[in-house]
Amino acid sequence: MTITRPASPDSTARGLPAPPPSRPDPVRRFVRFAGRHVVAVAAAGSLVYLILPIAVVVLLSFNQPAGRYNYSFNEFTLSNWLNPCAAGSMCDSVLLSLQIAVLATVGATLLGSAIAFALVRHRFRARSSINLLIFLPMATPEVVMGSSLLTLFVSMQMPLGFWTILIAHIMFTLSFVVVTVKARLSGLDPQLEEAGRATCTPTRGRRSGG
């Protein structure tokens, strides 16, 4: 067993010249760099925190699990990638996810943009109560919205499945569309649309200018 001693006290004890100050050892150089760029180093740390779980998922996708659970790396394999549809109804589920996602995106974007447009460009009564109705779904935890929808569907004796999932997803995301589109629209100069209306037909003016 060897004992490694810290380098610099040793060398000074032997009377050797100290290393030139312009080239400190890597650790100290890193510390000095980190001191000068605290924010960037913290940001890099945050990024590692964000990416780490995905890296783990990618790594485990090449794993041959020892038991039922895929929690620790056991043996390298490509089998998971060669037949991704092998696991039960995996591919059906992915397809269903994509269908729901596409339809929910289209539905929520259409409904939400229309609301945002009305709120930004038109003045009418009941604005504040409409704003409240938009805000409440965002302030409600999903578990509450999901469970209340469940009681509605159960009491209406609606079969749970594709359509109930889609309905719920559009409802969850609608408010976020309204808020985002509203922020964009209110930053947009209405004169741009006026100009579009002056040069094109009304519908085309809205599509490309607003």
Place this chain on the structure above:
Amino acid sequence: MSATAELTGADRPPKRSGLEAGKAHRNYIPYLLLLPGLLWLAVFFAVPLISLFSTSLYDPDGSLIEGYRMTWHFANYVDAVQAYAPQFLRSFLYAGVATALALLIGYPLAYTIAFKAGRWKNLLLVAVIAPFFASFLVRTLAWTTILADNGLVVETLRDIGVLGANGRLLATPVAVVTGLTYNFLPFVVLPLYASLEKIDRRLIEAAADLYSSSAVAFRRVTFPLSLPGVVAGTLLTFIPAAGDFINAALLGTPSTYMIGNVIESQFLQVTDYPTAAALSVLLMASIVILVAAYVRKSGTEELV
């Protein structure tokens, strides 16, 4: 204006004088635009909430099979609070800690992307959004691997003495808060980035011209101007985190369960609908009150 609106307006007999008629039929348009979306929210958000509220007042002696009787049983709320007060407090504690941590971790990242990233900006933004490309569940499960008892993190912490020889991270509050912070971090970084990006650099330069140190310039100029992002980010983290049950279920134990876990199991396993509904209403009410107070105090209208 759209063709349908024009038609509807034209079909309507003019009620007022000829001069006002044009304005009157234009008033139809906002309602036409609002109608489908608001109807959706009314039917699938407001009505279920009302029915949830009435469920919370049902006679608790009923069951899903026999049906429930409406008895205005307000005692459901008292029972629910008495039985599940610890889970309630834990939810707000974990969500609060996770929100504060996400802000601490997310701010440097958003700041770097907005001010220092240069040509790496877009790549870094993609990296922030990247977690969304994997499922919430899969990402949370990945933390069970990272924090596992024989994993690198736990062994390092044991070696340097932060954890005892048998100390563990998985199935502790630390794991749950780590998961919560991680899962909602992009929701802090993105609004913060949007706020920081909008700041006029000349204001910060002006602070430097007036002999302010960079720390003071940050405290007096940059940070106050990024407050809309701070408020939006903290709300987007706190609200879902307080109701979350996935992190506590996958990374914790029953002793770290949050109110979301109770609601989920009361609805789906115990099927005690009145208690579950009472808990849901309480959770929603407390979050809405907290959020309204916070938004008023921070004085921003940006989110709504």
